[in-house]
Amino acid sequence: MRKGFVRETALVLLPLVVVLAVMPWLYNNQLLLLNIVVFLVLAQGLNLTYGFSGYLPFGYVGFFGAGAYGFALTLMHTAAPPLLAVLVGGVAALLAGLVLAPLLRLQGAYFGLASLAAAEALRHVIANQDLSEITGGPYGVRLDVPFRPVLTYGLAIGILVLVMGLVAWLRQSRFGLRLRAARDNPVSAATAGIDVVHGRLVVWLASATAAGLIGAVYAWSAPTFFPEAVFDLSFSIFAIVFTLFGGAGTLVGPVIGVVVLYGAYNVIGVSAPKYFQLVYGLLIMALVLFFPAGLASLAVRRRRDG
Amino acid sequence: MLLYALLTGLIFGLYFALVGLGMNLVFGVMRIVNLAHGDMLMLGAFTAFWLMRVAAVSPVITVIGTFVLFFVIGLPVYYALVPRLQRSREPEMLSLILFFGLSQVIEAIVSLLFGNNERSIPSRTLGGGPVSIFDQTIPFPWIYAACVSVVIFAGVYLYLYHTGFGRQTRAIMAQREEAVTIGIDVHRVSAVAFGLGTALAAVAGVFAPFMLGSFTPSIGVPIDLVSFAVVVIGSLGNPVGTILGGAIYGVCLMLMRTYFSTLADLLPNLVLIGVLLVRPTGLLGRTVRHA
Numbered sequence: 001m002r003k004g005f006v007r008e009t010a011l012v013l014l015p016l017v018v019v020l021a022v023m024p025w026l027y028n029n030q031l032l033l034l035n036i037v038v039f040l041v042l043a044q045g046l047n048l049t050y051g052f053s054g055y056l057p058f059g060y061v062g063f064f065g066a067g068a069y070g071f072a073l074t075l076m077h078t079a080a081p082p083l084l085a086v087l088v089g090g091v092a093a094l095l096a097g098l099v100l101a102p103l104l105r106l107q108g109a110y111f112g113l114a115s116l117a118a119a120e121a122l123r124h125v126i127a128n129q130d131l132s133e134i135t136g137g138p139y140g141v142r143l144d145v146p147f148r149p150v151l152t153y154g155l156a157i158g159i160l161v162l163v164m165g166l167v168a169w170l171r172q173s174r175f176g177l178r179l180r181a182a183r184d185n186p187v188s189a190a191t192a193g194i195d196v197v198h199g200r201l202v203v204w205l206a207s208a209t210a211a212g213l214i215g216a217v218y219a220w221s222a223p224t225f226f227p228e229a230v231f232d233l234s235f236s237i238f239a240i241v242f243t244l245f246g247g248a249g250t251l252v253g254p255v256i257g258v259v260v261l262y263g264a265y266n267v268i269g270v271s272a273p274k275y276f277q278l279v280y281g282l283l284i285m286a287l288v289l290f291f292p293a294g295l296a297s298l299a300v301r302r303r304r305d306g
Numbered sequence: 307m308l309l310y311a312l313l314t315g316l317i318f319g320l321y322f323a324l325v326g327l328g329m330n331l332v333f334g335v336m337r338i339v340n341l342a343h344g345d346m347l348m349l350g351a352f353t354a355f356w357l358m359r360v361a362a363v364s365p366v367i368t369v370i371g372t373f374v375l376f377f378v379i380g381l382p383v384y385y386a387l388v389p390r391l392q393r394s395r396e397p398e399m400l401s402l403i404l405f406f407g408l409s410q411v412i413e414a415i416v417s418l419l420f421g422n423n424e425r426s427i428p429s430r431t432l433g434g435g436p437v438s439i440f441d442q443t444i445p446f447p448w449i450y451a452a453c454v455s456v457v458i459f460a461g462v463y464l465y466l467y468h469t470g471f472g473r474q475t476r477a478i479m480a481q482r483e484e485a486v487t488i489g490i491d492v493h494r495v496s497a498v499a500f501g502l503g504t505a506l507a508a509v510a511g512v513f514a515p516f517m518l519g520s521f522t523p524s525i526g527v528p529i530d531l532v533s534f535a536v537v538v539i540g541s542l543g544n545p546v547g548t549i550l551g552g553a554i555y556g557v558c559l560m561l562m563r564t565y566f567s568t569l570a571d572l573l574p575n576l577v578l579i580g581v582l583l584v585r586p587t588g589l590l591g592r593t594v595r596h597a
Contacts, residue, residue, distance in 0.1 A: 056399050102583055108398040109339045113534050114582050120531065121575035129568050233527065240403060274418065281410030288404040289387070292394040 005172040012252045013164050020157055030149050034221055037156040038214050039262055042239040043254035044163045045210035051249030052170055053200045054183040058112040061235040062119030063093040063208040067215025068230040069126055072141045082145050086216040093212020097205045104200050123231035143223035152221045156214060163210045168251050245287055247296025256295060310442045311560040317452045319556025321517050323549045324455040326536035328506030330548050334479045335499040336388060338401035344529030345412040346504050350511020351521045359427050369454060372512050373505045380504030384497040409526050416523040426520040447516035459549060475499055535578040
């Protein structure tokens with residue numbers, strides 16, 4: 001078990017971190033690099049809950065927005081330093097995760113849409129005209145925070161290491177094995193003495209916290225935003241699609257998904273922005289119809305055949 | 307005020323039930339959530355816009371024409387997507403993503419062809435002036451939409467409970483595997499149900515410009531959430547439940563708009579979460595779900 005963990009981190013996580021750390025010297029679009037790390041964290045965070053407990057939260061962006069607003073509100077109403085505010089963002093998302101934990105009683109599409117409704121509800125509360133004094137309401141927030149590109153990029157990579165470390169550990173540990181047993185057959189798993197609810201709750205909260213932390217870092221790097229921008233449903237959809245494309249429940253899958261698809265999206269976004277939505281929709285449909293278990297499943301199938 | 311809110315709430319409720327009915331039918335029969343439902347509705351609104359406003363076709367013919375057209379469109383969409391989806395490991399979950407993709411494609415094509423402008427149809431197109439019920443003045447198109455909804459509910463009821471195909475549809479809703487075993491052609495029945503779902507969404511779309519004020523290519527996702535809320539409040543696979551769900555939703559919406567207008571947008575979301583947590587089977591649900 002130990003060996004597998006070391007091998008996976010050495011083969012996937014370490015090279016990825018090295019590449020990400022070197023990139024700023026090779027490529028000077030800071031914002032794009034940060035966005036790549038943001039999507040890597042979101043995809044791996046979603047991987048935690050979808051890959052290991054089978055719950056697909058369509059409203060995952062709610063935690064991202066909770067983190068961004070947790071960060072923003074802390075800076076607006078207290079004298080806390082930005083680093084502390086990032087932590088508050090993570091805690092805000094964790095609390096949102098706790099409040100929404102009862103949703104885990106639902107299954108399948110019910111859970112997906114209920115979590116989406118929860119994210120929308122949170123957005124409407126924050127964007128409410130009557131709360132403009134506190135949250136900035138529909139007019140968004142404009143934070144007065146020092147611009148520290150190196151620090152925010154480093155923080156984002158740090159969060160990525162934590163999330164991916166957790167995924168790698170879940171893949172190898174007994175706890176992760178129990179989770180996957182509960183995902184594949186909750187009744188048998190419970191009969192075998194596995195605490196199904198506890199495991200689900202742990203990955204759900206970890207997943208929420210990851211999204212909140214990265215939401216806070218995102219808010220720090222782009223400190224002027226509207227509620228619609230940080231509660232944009234595309235964050236959820238992107239995270240889901242990247243994870244599915246590479247293969248949920250694997251460590252390398254979501255990374256492949258982000259590199260290939262986010263790369264492709266940016267190419268289309270620059271070369272043919274008019275057709276972006278069309279190509280994006282077609283890609284999603286092709287993904288579900290032809291590789292519902294992701295690219296990683298092709299490798300697994302070949303190994304079994306050979 | 308209160309009477310007006312209740313009355314318009316019931317009228318909108320009948321309309322919202324029509325909006326949700328197609329989604330309910332598709333979920334009940336195929337166990338998939340059609341997130342392109344809202345976009346079918348949007349396409350229906352565009353059809354109505356051209357037929358009634360540009361070509362000056364009469365409303366009755368517009369409704370019938372839209373129904374037939376979108377029923378026919380629904381059949382190939384079913385065969386292209388659903389059988390393949392159902393062979394995957396988790397069709398219910400993946401359906402959300404697949405049909406979200408379809409909704410993006412539809413929205414993109416419509417915006418590319420016709421632009422993102424808001425469109426509306428003047429309410430006199432449907433004829434008649436404001437109607438007075440219990441001393442409350444109600445715009446005529448609202449009444450029109452509510453009446454059409456009632457006619458369509460009756461039609462769907464007759465189809466499900468008084469035709470052979472409808473009986474087979476209900477058999478698949480109740481027990482898919484057993485329906486296959488006794489020789490029901492699941493794909494043929496499901497294709498018809500999908501076509502009906504598409505047609506119902508499009509007919510609801512015909513009235514969308516009057517009920518919602520205006521429409522754009524991007525109304526799809528918010529409409530999906532409303533439909534899902536309405537369907538879940540009633541119960542999945544229960545047409546009577548959808549009418550009840552629509553009525554409850556409509557009345558709540560109008561009460562919120564009257565008394566807490568800034569919070570009205572929160573409503574579909576809160577109702578959806580609340581009902582799912584308290585009674586996941588919906589108000590008229592019977593079967594027990596295994597949590």
